[in-house]
Amino acid sequence: MKYPNNIIKSNQKNINYSNRGMSLEFDLNITNDYYRDKNIAVIYKKPTPIRVVNVDFTNIKKPIINKAFFEKASTTDYNGIYKGKYVDFEAKEVKSKKSFCLSNIHKHQLEHLFKVKEHKGISFIIVRFIKFNKTFLLDSEILLKFINKGNKSISIDLFNEYGYQVNEGYRPRVDYIKVIDHIYFGG
Amino acid sequence: MKYPNNIIKSNQKNINYSNRGMSLEFDLNITNDYYRDKNIAVIYKKPTPIRVVNVDFTNIKKPIINKAFFEKASTTDYNGIYKGKYVDFEAKEVKSKKSFCLSNIHKHQLEHLFKVKEHKGISFIIVRFIKFNKTFLLDSEILLKFINKGNKSISIDLFNEYGYQVNEGYRPRVDYIKVIDHIYFGG
Numbered sequence: 214m215k216y217p218n219n220i221i222k223s224n225q226k227n228i229n230y231s232n233r234g235m236s237l238e239f240d241l242n243i244t245n246d247y248y249r250d251k252n253i254a255v256i257y258k259k260p261t262p263i264r265v266v267n268v269d270f271t272n273i274k275k276p277i278i279n280k281a282f283f284e285k286a287s288t289t290d291y292n293g294i295y296k297g298k299y300v301d302f303e304a305k306e307v308k309s310k311k312s313f314c315l316s317n318i319h320k321h322q323l324e325h326l327f328k329v330k331e332h333k334g335i336s337f338i339i340v341r342f343i344k345f346n347k348t349f350l351l352d353s354e355i356l357l358k359f360i361n362k363g364n365k366s367i368s369i370d371l372f373n374e375y376g377y378q379v380n381e382g383y384r385p386r387v388d389y390i391k392v393i394d395h396i397y398f399g400g
Numbered sequence: 401m402k403y404p405n406n407i408i409k410s411n412q413k414n415i416n417y418s419n420r421g422m423s424l425e426f427d428l429n430i431t432n433d434y435y436r437d438k439n440i441a442v443i444y445k446k447p448t449p450i451r452v453v454n455v456d457f458t459n460i461k462k463p464i465i466n467k468a469f470f471e472k473a474s475t476t477d478y479n480g481i482y483k484g485k486y487v488d489f490e491a492k493e494v495k496s497k498k499s500f501c502l503s504n505i506h507k508h509q510l511e512h513l514f515k516v517k518e519h520k521g522i523s524f525i526i527v528r529f530i531k532f533n534k535t536f537l538l539d540s541e542i543l544l545k546f547i548n549k550g551n552k553s554i555s556i557d558l559f560n561e562y563g564y565q566v567n568e569g570y571r572p573r574v575d576y577i578k579v580i581d582h583i584y585f586g587g
Contacts (some may be wrong), residue, residue, distance in 0.1 A: 261447065263468070276470065281450070281465040282465065283465070294488075294520075299480070299487075299521075300486075332481045
């Protein structure tokens, strides 16, 4: 398993915060808050795309949307800036103990990740296997290679071999910037 | 007035497409579509943030949101990547013939633009004076200087002097990348 320096010092010390009923999305949001507070990076989760059909303007200061539908996201959930570079990623939790099924990410989201890479940005997926409480970062170039090989899913063993485990702690909760530093900035 | 080379060749040739009942948001969306189609840049408008209160799951495949509220955006409306750099901006239309009132941009949106600059990204505002059908790009560093001087608004004359007019045409509709090239890449 490839670990960036000090990302995980000891498995025993790796306290399981994400088992406290917290989701990966929640963990990433407070991690991003932390990065912004400390002025490390400016990365946000995008709002969920919603198609508004009807709005009640009776209270003009606080209109109520009373008919709307969820829409498919055309891009990934997270993007922002780190050390001047554009950063873009999608994050997913997996219940399976064995593998991450690629159908969990829409085709246009995958294309978006590869497009970002083409434009010299940093793009990857973050996948958490909740049964093992292990969170991995996998670069989108490696992801593309698996897809081109015909893979329909990526096993936890492949994440172990080709991805990077992301340290989980108190602050920051999921320190993926440490992995970015290691992979893309030689840190 | 500072024009990047060829941005506006002739005022007479500058056909007024935005008067065809099209908004700046619409124009920017199709401009961004064009940039993506031509693989020039990957820039999207973020979805409007909406707080969902109640959802009817009777049709599990197409749940209906029947109570929700609009939320204030914590960041700007547009971001993405161009030539490897992170790009971030807010766009506004102005009805006034004289000036753009800074209260049109929320404080946290301004702070976000300055933060992006601090992290070595490209950030600016795009303002269209609809009465004159003129659209300007103003770098956020210059914007910050005006704010620090105590300006509550920015006159069209200041936009003329310190900003860059964005060419409007058929394809792309509002070619702000040309201005970006000129300002940030010396193009």
